[in-house]
Amino acid sequence: MTLDPQAKAILDQLAAAEGPALYDLPPEEARQAYEAMAQVFDTVDIPIGATSDQVIKGPASDIPVRVYTPIATGGALPILVYFHGGGWVIGNIATHDKLCRALANEAHCIVVSVDYRLAPEAPFPAAVEDCYAALEWAEKHASEIGGDANRIAVGGDSAGGNLAAVLALKARNEKGPQIGFQLLIYPVTDARMDTGSYRAFGEGHLLEARTMAWFFDQYAPEGLDREQPYLSPLRAKTLKNLPPAYVVTAGYDVLRDEGKAYADALREAGVEVTHVNYEGMVHGFFNMQAVLDTAKTAIKEAAKAMEKALA
Numbered sequence: 001m002t003l004d005p006q007a008k009a010i011l012d013q014l015a016a017a018e019g020p021a022l023y024d025l026p027p028e029e030a031r032q033a034y035e036a037m038a039q040v041f042d043t044v045d046i047p048i049g050a051t052s053d054q055v056i057k058g059p060a061s062d063i064p065v066r067v068y069t070p071i072a073t074g075g076a077l078p079i080l081v082y083f084h085g086g087g088w089v090i091g092n093i094a095t096h097d098k099l100c101r102a103l104a105n106e107a108h109c110i111v112v113s114v115d116y117r118l119a120p121e122a123p124f125p126a127a128v129e130d131c132y133a134a135l136e137w138a139e140k141h142a143s144e145i146g147g148d149a150n151r152i153a154v155g156g157d158s159a160g161g162n163l164a165a166v167l168a169l170k171a172r173n174e175k176g177p178q179i180g181f182q183l184l185i186y187p188v189t190d191a192r193m194d195t196g197s198y199r200a201f202g203e204g205h206l207l208e209a210r211t212m213a214w215f216f217d218q219y220a221p222e223g224l225d226r227e228q229p230y231l232s233p234l235r236a237k238t239l240k241n242l243p244p245a246y247v248v249t250a251g252y253d254v255l256r257d258e259g260k261a262y263a264d265a266l267r268e269a270g271v272e273v274t275h276v277n278y279e280g281m282v283h284g285f286f287n288m289q290a291v292l293d294t295a296k297t298a299i300k301e302a303a304k305a306m307e308k309a310l311a
Contacts, residue, residue: 003252004292004294006291011205022211027121027218031086031091031092034090035092035094038096042095042099042287044290046098046102046289047071049069049071053067054067056133057133058133059129060126063116063133065134066093068113070105071105072108077109077151078152078180078306079110079111079142079147079152080153080183081152081154081155082100082111082155082156082160083156083161085160085284086118087215087219088124092115099286099289100113102289109307116134117130119218120218120219127163127219128170128230131166132171135176139177158188164183165182165233166229166230168242168243169229169230180243181244181310182242183306184245184262186249186253186255186259187258187262188212188255189232189262190262191216191226191231191232192232195254198254202254205283206283207253209254238269239265239271242269245274246274247275249277250278250285253282255283260277263275274305281298
């Protein structure tokens with residue numbers, strides 16, 4: 001396994017910048033740093049049919065969402081309810097705008113990107129509750145946004161992948177919206193943080209082990225049971241009767257092993273699963289279309305799988 005030269009160039013650039021680690025910053029400053037990084041690595045111009053910023057009613061407060069309509073439309077389209085990454089602490093609709101545009105165009109679907117509440121101001125289960133409210137909204141208002149209520153997927157990257165996996169569990173458990181597909185991009189599936197990939201790539205590979213520990217401390221503070229399935233979906237009693245899943249992992253990512261473990265566990269439970277590991281990639285590569293050729297390819301492949309599953 002060899003680190004992709006373009007990915008290595010990004011790691012070298014970040015190391016040379018010598019900025020403070022996210023875990024050394026107050027959350028608000030960490031958010032600003034992450035937004036600045038997104039503007040450097042995801043500067044591609046992706047035309048889209050239309051975007052619409054809306055505010056929906058949430059369990060505790062209003063939730064901003066952005067609805068993306070692809071360029072080529074025809075009839076009611078499948079809907080992807082998307083949850084951004086950022087360790088439940090950082091990230092927003094803007095940091096994942098280019099990714100959502102690409103997914104909408106490539107999968108020929110409506111994308112609803114959700115600005116759920118962030119920790120530490122709103123710790124677990126606030127994000128889960130907001131995302132579930134957005135899923136229910138998308139189902140109820142599908143026709144108004146050009147979508148098909150019978151063809152709904154959930155998706156997300158990193159902490160957003162965790163939220164997508166959790167929503168699939170929650171919707172199954174509570175007999176909620178029918179989810180037809182789950183797109184899990186290097187998802188967080190286990191709070192234990194003790195895998196081989198954590199040991200191998202815990203430093204110097206974009207997402208560090210210390211950063212993940214900091215994220216968990218904000219989102220699931222001490223005293224909270226981190227083994228509960230809506231935090232660690234890998235710990236769910238059963239993964240039976242969940243929607244088909246497409247799981248992406250990156251070879252040089254602390255989250256690689258738990259992503260694979262979740263894909264394996266889903267398969268063992270009888271769920272239809274595709275797991276793709278991009279060996280030379282680092283965490284976050286889906287958000288680096290401007291500088292990583294593999295990002296564009298990987299987005300196309302994930303979108304194709306989703307379009308086929310929801311056809």
